[in-house]
Amino acid sequence: MADDRRDPQAHLDLLELDALRAGEPLPASARAHAAWCAECTAALAELDELGLALRAVRSIDIPAARDAVILADARWHAARVRRTGRGWMPAALAAAAVAVLAIAALLNGRAAPHTDIELASAPAARLHDRAADGRVTVLDAFALARANADPAEVDAVLDRAVALENWQ
Amino acid sequence: MTHRLATRLLGALLLVVLSPLAGRGATPGHFRPVEIWLDSGDVPLAAYQLEISAGGDAVIVGVEGGATPPFTDPPRYDPAALQGGRIILATFSTAADLPRGRTRVATLHVREAGDRAPQYHATVVAAAGADGRPIPATVNLVAQGDPS
Numbered sequence: 001m002a003d004d005r006r007d008p009q010a011h012l013d014l015l016e017l018d019a020l021r022a023g024e025p026l027p028a029s030a031r032a033h034a035a036w037c038a039e040c041t042a043a044l045a046e047l048d049e050l051g052l053a054l055r056a057v058r059s060i061d062i063p064a065a066r067d068a069v070i071l072a073d074a075r076w077h078a079a080r081v082r083r084t085g086r087g088w089m090p091a092a093l094a095a096a097a098v099a100v101l102a103i104a105a106l107l108n109g110r111a112a113p114h115t116d117i118e119l120a121s122a123p124a125a126r127l128h129d130r131a132a133d134g135r136v137t138v139l140d141a142f143a144l145a146r147a148n149a150d151p152a153e154v155d156a157v158l159d160r161a162v163a164l165e166n167w168q
Numbered sequence: 169m170t171h172r173l174a175t176r177l178l179g180a181l182l183l184v185v186l187s188p189l190a191g192r193g194a195t196p197g198h199f200r201p202v203e204i205w206l207d208s209g210d211v212p213l214a215a216y217q218l219e220i221s222a223g224g225d226a227v228i229v230g231v232e233g234g235a236t237p238p239f240t241d242p243p244r245y246d247p248a249a250l251q252g253g254r255i256i257l258a259t260f261s262t263a264a265d266l267p268r269g270r271t272r273v274a275t276l277h278v279r280e281a282g283d284r285a286p287q288y289h290a291t292v293v294a295a296a297g298a299d300g301r302p303i304p305a306t307v308n309l310v311a312q313g314d315p316s
Binding site: 138139142145158159161162164167 | 214246259293294302
């Protein structure tokens with residue numbers, strides 16, 4: 001449920017703006033802020049335009065390797081946020097990014113890339129509980145390598161997988 | 169005078185006898201290779217990620233590759249793990265020829281500080297076959313010098 005302890009002077013963040021745009025529940029203070037803040041009103045208008053533009057999109061071609069990198073990034077950031085306990089918002093943003101990609105893939109009418117790019121976290125969870133929180137693992141790097149991704153990207157994901165700070 | 173000489177002799181004797189014992193607690197430790205074996209059963213092993221920790225004052229000082237291609241190069245790890253007691257190892261291969269069964273995938277070099285061997289613990293974070301799908305695998309550590 002929406003948290004109404006927000007600072008009434010604070011501008012709405014992206015998620016709040018999107019909730020407002022979609023008519024979803026929002027703290028009263030956020031609604032009140034949006035009613036008088038010119039900056040937030042302008043941001044809301046931009047978001048509306050973006051929504052309309054996305055609706056007009058019929059085909060978005062996202063290379064499978066790029067798709068996997070973005071998903072791995074989203075998981076990594078979400079896991080980081082979860083560990084540092086900085087709240088739900090950045091994790092939700094990461095999830096939103098994943099959702100946007102999924103929608104784009106559906107619009108594109110292609111289910112195949114995700115069967116080829118076997119993403120790591122969910123399957124890895126079957127082997128080890130710690131992976132269940134969606135951390136980047138070697139399987140993400142391996143999926144990228146199998147998709148002929150840029151070796152530098154593969155290396156970066158592998159570095160992330162072994163970084164001690166991600167496995168506290 | 170005789171008494172003073174006897175005291176000095178006794179002091180010297182005590183130094184000779186006790187100095188090796190005193191030095192024992194200050195020893196810098198010894199190095200031990202710890203082999204890492206993965207068993208993927210009948211499935212070819214293409215990728216793995218492990219978490220390994222050493223108890224006590226043990227410090228990981230180096231990582232060596234395994235015995236079987238394509239895992240003869242050292243796996244990837246965070247350099248910050250060296251000089252600590254915990255490390256994440258990960259690597260993969262897209263080679264066609266992959267090992268099955270029990271495979272020595274790497275060796276850790278550890279400096280053990282105390283007189284007692286530390287407890288080593290390993291966990292499989294992830295393992296995959298050639299198609300990238302997760303496979304069940306078990307890890308086993310063999311600290312060289314152990315009875316088994």
